[in-house]
Amino acid sequence: MKKQHISDAVIRRLPRYYRYLDELHSRGIVRISSSMLGKRMGITASQIRQDLSCFGEFGQQGYGYNIMELRAEIGHILGVDEQNRLIIIGAGHLGHALLQNFDFAQAGFRLDTAFDVSEALIGTEVNGVAIRSMDELDGYCAAVRPAVAVLTVPKSAAQEIADRLAALGVSGLWNFTNVELSVAEHVFVENVHFADSLLTLSYRISKKSEAENES
Amino acid sequence: MKKQHISDAVIRRLPRYYRYLDELHSRGIVRISSSMLGKRMGITASQIRQDLSCFGEFGQQGYGYNIMELRAEIGHILGVDEQNRLIIIGAGHLGHALLQNFDFAQAGFRLDTAFDVSEALIGTEVNGVAIRSMDELDGYCAAVRPAVAVLTVPKSAAQEIADRLAALGVSGLWNFTNVELSVAEHVFVENVHFADSLLTLSYRISKKSEAENES
Structure with a gap:
């Protein structure tokens, strides 16, 4: 190559x-x-x-x-045959939606487990995936060495958890928190910014209605 | 301009x-x-x-x-001061997550209501937003003329609902279904492809580990 x-x-x-x-x-x-x-x-x-x-x-x-x-x-080329391990941090609505509907295997990842702080969720399963306590995160990462963590936590917790995951050796963060994270150089952050996408749509609609008003 | x-x-x-x-x-x-x-x-x-x-x-x-x-x-320029009206189609986990956490007003949209087919959801409220029956969609659109519909429905229903919304005069679809929609020219489709984002992260991680193995 x-x-x-x-x-x-x-x-x-x-x-x-x-x-x-x-x-x-x-x-x-x-x-x-x-x-x-x-x-x-x-x-x-x-x-x-x-x-x-x-x-x-x-x-x-x-x-x-x-x-x-x-x-x-x-x-x-995209690495989908590597079957890297992936964990989800935050099993709220968005984490839940990903657990239920997103095909991680098709994207080349092996979804291991999810973590949350909610006592109501810890110990349950979503779509066959166990939800664990955040207290288990360090031990789990040391043993299993997941490559990627999905961040579906509240904004206020995002940077602290990102730092913790970077220290635990995670290589990539798939970040849904809408917070611009600063992390160590060895960690790749891929942001999903919902607002950027909706604003692009807003732009196109507003230009269209402008054009219609002018014609 | x-x-x-x-x-x-x-x-x-x-x-x-x-x-x-x-x-x-x-x-x-x-x-x-x-x-x-x-x-x-x-x-x-x-x-x-x-x-x-x-x-x-x-x-x-x-x-x-x-x-x-x-x-x-x-x-x-982005049209955020226009406060266009927006509806959500599909109040499952992802629709729920958007209803709970996404700031539509900040992106310049006025979130009116959500629609679903689930009897358990119809008539309830999420974060102050009423969930209506899909049977009410046509009448609602005729009366209120929402500019944008968020599509958080199952793949199998995506194209049919997109056609229906286009016929009802919606200008934009914010599409989370991962289906490539074909719609009339007057409708803008903005896709949120989760998989594209995760695959980009996969690429970066796999290139990094390749480089490490070579050095």
């Missing part, structure tokens, strides 16, 4: 490729050209070829991509 | 500016230079100046930006 700096924009497109290829694969489609794939995704064929060239050689001139192969290759 | 095509990348940075300015404002900071703001956000000062120049003239050479003013201007 070539050694080069890969831009954030390219990295963020990889999961989209993976998702589209997955959908095509599940519909029984065997191959697709870069122009057809681009059309579906709203990007150009040359963008796709350029993105993929960062990681090696894929597809064949005049034949296109074998969907199953390309999906497996991109999955490999 | 200048008329020009504004790229998706610029539009997606606006909510980030808004969020950072909000945080600075809440800390009592009055002004900031583009280079300091860029440093915090991990982008260049010239990127910020270029982005903002799409929308008008902001800041003053050698003085920087007045945080409260710039925040208000960007908020205005």
Whole structure:
């Protein structure tokens, strides 16, 4: 594999490729050209070829991509075959929603367990996953070494728990708390900012109604 | 305001500016230079100046930006002062989490009500918001004309409900269902793809462990 700096924009497109290829694969489609794939995704064929060239050689001139192969290759690049261990911190409504509905295995993670401070939740199971006391977190991390922790805790607790997880050797935080965390350099933080997404929608709607009012 | 095509990348940075300015404002900071703001956000000062120049003239050479003013201007561009009406379709765990924790007013929306098919939920309130029957949806939309619907329904129901909402005149769908919706052109769809975000984190972790194994 070539050694080069890969831009954030390219990295963020990889999961989209993976998702589209997955959908095509599940519909029984065997191959697709870069122009057809681009059309579906709203990007150009040359963008796709350029993105993929960062990681090696894929597809064949005049034949296109074998969907199953390309999906497996991109999955490999994304690390989905590593089955890293993942824990959830905070089993409130959002933690619950993820426990019930999100397919962690499909994203390449093995969901081990969840932690909470609520006595009502500790000792229960959600979708087959045990909810443990936060008091057990340190021992658990020392024994199991989870790679990623999902943060679905209240804002007020977010930074303190992030520090604790970083000290416990977690490599990544999937952060739903809407707090900009400062963590040690060895920890990657991936934020899900709901508000950014809704504000983007707000922008598009407001520009549309502006345009209608002007016409 | 200048008329020009504004790229998706610029539009997606606006909510980030808004969020950072909000945080600075809440800390009592009055002004900031583009280079300091860029440093915090991990982008260049010239990127910020270029982005903002799409929308008008902001800041003053050698003085920087007045945080409260710039925040208000960007908020205005994003449409947060329009207080558009919003409804939630699906009051399961995720819908519940949004009802409980998400500040719709801060994002410029007025959360009216939520709809569900569950008899156990219909007629109840979550955080002061009434849960209504899906049977009331058509009448409600005709009377109130909500601009945006949040889709927190099961995958299997997503497309059908999206079509129904489009026919009822909704302008935007905030889609948490992980289904790629096809809707009429007048409807904007903003997707929250949890998996894309987690896969990005997976990529970074797997590249890191690769680098460690090689060194």
